[in-house]
Amino acid sequence: MIEATGLTKHYGRTVAVDNLSFTVSEGKVTGFLGPNGAGKSTTMRMILGLDRPTAGDVRIDGQHYWDLHQPLRTVGALLDAKWVHPNRSARAHLRWLAAATKLPKRRIDEVLDLVGLTAVADKNAGGFSLGMSQRLGIAAALLGDPKVLLFDEPVNGLDPEGILWIRKFMHKLADEGRTVFVSSHLLSEMAQTAQDLVVIGRGKLIHQGTVDEFIAHATESTVLVRSPELEKLGEYLLAAGAGISDDGDALRVSGMDSPAIGELAAARQITLHELSPQVGSLEQAFIQLTGDSVEYRTVETGRLAPDVAASQEERA
Amino acid sequence: MTTLLATERIKLFTTRSPWWSAFLALGLTIGFAALVGLNHNGGPLTVEHSQFGMQFGLMVVSVMAALAITTEYRFATIRATFQAVPKRTSVLVAKTAVVAVLAAVIGEVAAFGSWVTTYAIDGGPEMAITTGADWRMVAGVGLVYAIASVISVAVGTLVRQSAGAISILLIWPLLVENLVQLIPGIGDDIHDWMPFTVAGRFLNGTGPDAPMGPWASLAYFAGVAAVLLVASLVVANKRDA
Amino acid sequence: MSVLNAERIKLLSTRSPWWCALLAIALPVGLTALIASQAQIQPGDAGNGVYITQMLSSLGRAVVLVMAALSITSEYRFGTIRSTFQVVPHRATALLAKTAVTAIPAMLIGAAVGFGSWAVFQAINSFPELALDTAQDWRAVAGQVLVFGITAVLALGVGMLIRQTAGAVAVLLVYALLVEGLIGLIPKIGDDIQHWLPFFAADRFLGLQDDIPQLRDLPLGPWGYLAYFAAVAAAVLAAGILSAQRRDA
Numbered sequence: 001m002i003e004a005t006g007l008t009k010h011y012g013r014t015v016a017v018d019n020l021s022f023t024v025s026e027g028k029v030t031g032f033l034g035p036n037g038a039g040k041s042t043t044m045r046m047i048l049g050l051d052r053p054t055a056g057d058v059r060i061d062g063q064h065y066w067d068l069h070q071p072l073r074t075v076g077a078l079l080d081a082k083w084v085h086p087n088r089s090a091r092a093h094l095r096w097l098a099a100a101t102k103l104p105k106r107r108i109d110e111v112l113d114l115v116g117l118t119a120v121a122d123k124n125a126g127g128f129s130l131g132m133s134q135r136l137g138i139a140a141a142l143l144g145d146p147k148v149l150l151f152d153e154p155v156n157g158l159d160p161e162g163i164l165w166i167r168k169f170m171h172k173l174a175d176e177g178r179t180v181f182v183s184s185h186l187l188s189e190m191a192q193t194a195q196d197l198v199v200i201g202r203g204k205l206i207h208q209g210t211v212d213e214f215i216a217h218a219t220e221s222t223v224l225v226r227s228p229e230l231e232k233l234g235e236y237l238l239a240a241g242a243g244i245s246d247d248g249d250a251l252r253v254s255g256m257d258s259p260a261i262g263e264l265a266a267a268r269q270i271t272l273h274e275l276s277p278q279v280g281s282l283e284q285a286f287i288q289l290t291g292d293s294v295e296y297r298t299v300e301t302g303r304l305a306p307d308v309a310a311s312q313e314e315r316a
Numbered sequence: 317m318t319t320l321l322a323t324e325r326i327k328l329f330t331t332r333s334p335w336w337s338a339f340l341a342l343g344l345t346i347g348f349a350a351l352v353g354l355n356h357n358g359g360p361l362t363v364e365h366s367q368f369g370m371q372f373g374l375m376v377v378s379v380m381a382a383l384a385i386t387t388e389y390r391f392a393t394i395r396a397t398f399q400a401v402p403k404r405t406s407v408l409v410a411k412t413a414v415v416a417v418l419a420a421v422i423g424e425v426a427a428f429g430s431w432v433t434t435y436a437i438d439g440g441p442e443m444a445i446t447t448g449a450d451w452r453m454v455a456g457v458g459l460v461y462a463i464a465s466v467i468s469v470a471v472g473t474l475v476r477q478s479a480g481a482i483s484i485l486l487i488w489p490l491l492v493e494n495l496v497q498l499i500p501g502i503g504d505d506i507h508d509w510m511p512f513t514v515a516g517r518f519l520n521g522t523g524p525d526a527p528m529g530p531w532a533s534l535a536y537f538a539g540v541a542a543v544l545l546v547a548s549l550v551v552a553n554k555r556d557a
Numbered sequence: 558m559s560v561l562n563a564e565r566i567k568l569l570s571t572r573s574p575w576w577c578a579l580l581a582i583a584l585p586v587g588l589t590a591l592i593a594s595q596a597q598i599q600p601g602d603a604g605n606g607v608y609i610t611q612m613l614s615s616l617g618r619a620v621v622l623v624m625a626a627l628s629i630t631s632e633y634r635f636g637t638i639r640s641t642f643q644v645v646p647h648r649a650t651a652l653l654a655k656t657a658v659t660a661i662p663a664m665l666i667g668a669a670v671g672f673g674s675w676a677v678f679q680a681i682n683s684f685p686e687l688a689l690d691t692a693q694d695w696r697a698v699a700g701q702v703l704v705f706g707i708t709a710v711l712a713l714g715v716g717m718l719i720r721q722t723a724g725a726v727a728v729l730l731v732y733a734l735l736v737e738g739l740i741g742l743i744p745k746i747g748d749d750i751q752h753w754l755p756f757f758a759a760d761r762f763l764g765l766q767d768d769i770p771q772l773r774d775l776p777l778g779p780w781g782y783l784a785y786f787a788a789v790a791a792a793v794l795a796a797g798i799l800s801a802q803r804r805d806a
Contacts, residue, residue, distance in 0.1 A: 331755075334726065337717040348739065351745055352742065352744060352745050355743055355744045355745040355746050355747070356744045357744065357745065358744075368716060368739065368742050369739065371735060371739065372731075372736075372739070375727075375731050375735060379723070379727045383723055386723075386744065387723075388783070439773075458625060478722055478726075479623065479627055479722045479723070479726050480631075480721055481578075481625045482726045482727050482730070483619075483620075483726060483730065486620050486726075486727065486730040486731060487616070487620075487734070490731075490734035490735050491616060491619055491729070492616070492735050494586065495612070495613055495615075495616065498592055498597055498612050499588075499591055500592060500595040500596045501591050501595045502595060503595075
């Protein structure tokens with residue numbers, strides 16, 4: 001279990017993580033979701049004691065990272081697959097990690113086998129593709145057979161086969177009762193990998209809960225209504241307590257489901273041309289929630305986002 | 317070529333390294349001149365006293381020039397560079413030119429800055445820049461820095477690796493050129509043809525035993541730089557980026 | 558112990574330390590052979606005795622400076638320092654282990670340079686003054702072991718403070734090869750400052766070029782100078798470790 005309380009990190013005047021509190025429980029894959037630059041990597045580095053929190057605290061099973069005895073036996077992490085010496089072989093990289101943790105040599109062969117790197121184990125890590133480097137990083141994370149695993153954007157830059165492999169792998173690790181905490185900036189990825197979510201934007205906690213809760217919470221269902229008497233219908237809907245927004249030749253109604261709208265129209269004898277419930281997409285939910293907390297945004301994004309979301313809806 | 321020069325100028329000045337180098341080179345040389353001037357007693361200060369620290373600036377400029385190319389390899393921006401301009405010779409010549417101009421400017425400011433500083437502390441008629449030798453000693457610093465920076469870019473291009481290039485560029489002039497003198501018999505003859513030793517003679521006068529006059533010494537130093545530059549261009553064109 | 562073991566594997570699993578070691582030994586020993594082959598020494602006029610065999614040791618020392626600095630800065634360069642601190646969260650322990658594992662090979666290199674230069678000179682151009690008779694003679698040759706070891710510690714400390722290969726290497730080489738020498742040029746105060754500079758101290762311990770008149774009134778004896786050199790290195794290392802503990806990895 002990982003517990004963060006009031007975790008804060010300033011780099012000079014920049015606030016990377018702002019009073020962040022969350023818990024990650026065992027036996028599940030917990031997604032750590034946020035746009036690029038939201039503070040995910042910084043948070044992970046603080047969990048591992050690499051960066052010192054400006055304020056607050058983070059503990060693993062009640063202990064600070066630096067108080068763990070032989071920490072690789074408790075926590076394994078893959079933060080950046082390229083953090084290996086390019087002129088050192090994959091096996092040698094694992095050998096020194098194992099030596100510092102007093103792990104038997106056969107454990108190195110085991111993890112190499114587990115990630116499928118046995119054939120290239122004696123090649124220098126500098127020549128590895130990104131996918132191979134990720135596998136080496138995962139092997140290093142698994143070396144001490146830890147209860148807690150951290151992965152920072154593990155599917156970045158991987159081919160579909162690699163993505164599928166990592167996804168399955170994490171489920172397996174969680175099924176074995178481990179705590180798996182994996183960050184991503186892609187909600188669609190998290191929806192397929194994680195059961196729980198910790199969502200942050202600009203270093204602040206936006207949501208913690210299950211993936212389903214997050215989507216339900218984030219996607220406000222609306223109903224699209226077309227009618228030759230839109231204006232009149234709008235007045236009745238407002239009077240009945242619904243929220244409406246003008247969508248060109250249609251109305252987007254919130255706070256009232258489609259049967260209720262249909263009955264109201266029938267009672268007022270208003271002709272309807274269309275009455276269709278709209279289900280928000282995951283990405284739309286994500287954008288809605290983190291909308292004002294994106295660190296780097298192109299000028300157009302704010303305007304384009306709804307259209308993009310809408311086109312995704314159409315396809316769905 | 318003007319576009320290339322502009323590109324390389326932008327690349328150089330949009331990192332902090334040239335500013336740091338200029339700051340360090342000027343601070344060290346002028347600071348050292350001030351230290352010498354302030355502590356001097358017995359006999360008037362001469363032009364030579366003001367230039368005691370020129371080697372500080374020379375080393376800083378050498379490192380800066382080597383980094384200008386090795387960091388491109390380090391961050392793999394060299395690929396982007398060669399992708400934008402496939403004519404590698406032009407790119408490297410443009411880079412060398414920009415670095416050399418910066419080195420020359422740093423050299424002149426350092427040399428005249430040092431001279432002005434010492435003059436202000438205790439200037440007498442001996443501090444006046446009058447003879448050709450005086451002018452070479454002060455104004456020549458920029459030329460030496462510029463040529464040294466060409467050597468650095470060439471070595472950096474050949475080695476492609478910061479630690480290696482810097483080690484060679486510092487250990488060579490500061491240690492190797494002096495240690496060869498220790499070889500009995502032939503040591504002094506070899507020493508006479510060592511490039512940085514020869515460059516020093518252009519600045520400080522040649523003495524009776526030197527094989528060449530001051531301007532020939534400068535030409536020799538420039539010749540060494542040109543040979544290294546050509547070698548680096550040939551290698552850069554042959555190798556994968 | 559396990560931490561030392563990990564550092565040993567790290568050091569020996571890349572090739573660059575081997576190349577550095579080879580260079581650090583071959584350069585001074587090879588050039589000493591060249592000197593020996595050319596030297597024409599009349600019996601009795603070799604006033605410098607065994608020192609003449611050690612004149613090029615500074616080349617090996619310069620390479621050790623670079624090697625030791627690289628051993629820490631390359632960890633920052635490739636991000637492996639984070640893995641190191643992840644495996645051994647007590648940074649002082651991790652860095653002291655690295656210091657030990659770097660200083661010991663440096664001492665071996667020092668032994669190879671000291672005795673290698675002496676032996677190669679003896680083999681090519683033997684004369685009686687080269688015999689290792691006095692304590693002073695032994696200091697000049699065997700003393701390289703300690704000087705190279707302490708040099709590595711100093712370089713590691715600087716590497717931990719600067720964390721950046723180019724910067725650390727440049728600072729170390731410019732300081733060792735240029736600054737210490739140029740400071741002597743400052744009138745009046747120059748000599749007094751120079752007497753307290755670390756590599757000057759190391760050379761006084763070895764007793765190199767001891768017969769120069771400026772070196773008569775020194776504040777410390779040879780062993781005092783060694784202790785001083787070691788103290789400076791220890792202080793720089795302590796500063797390096799402190800800074801590594803305080804900063805984010």
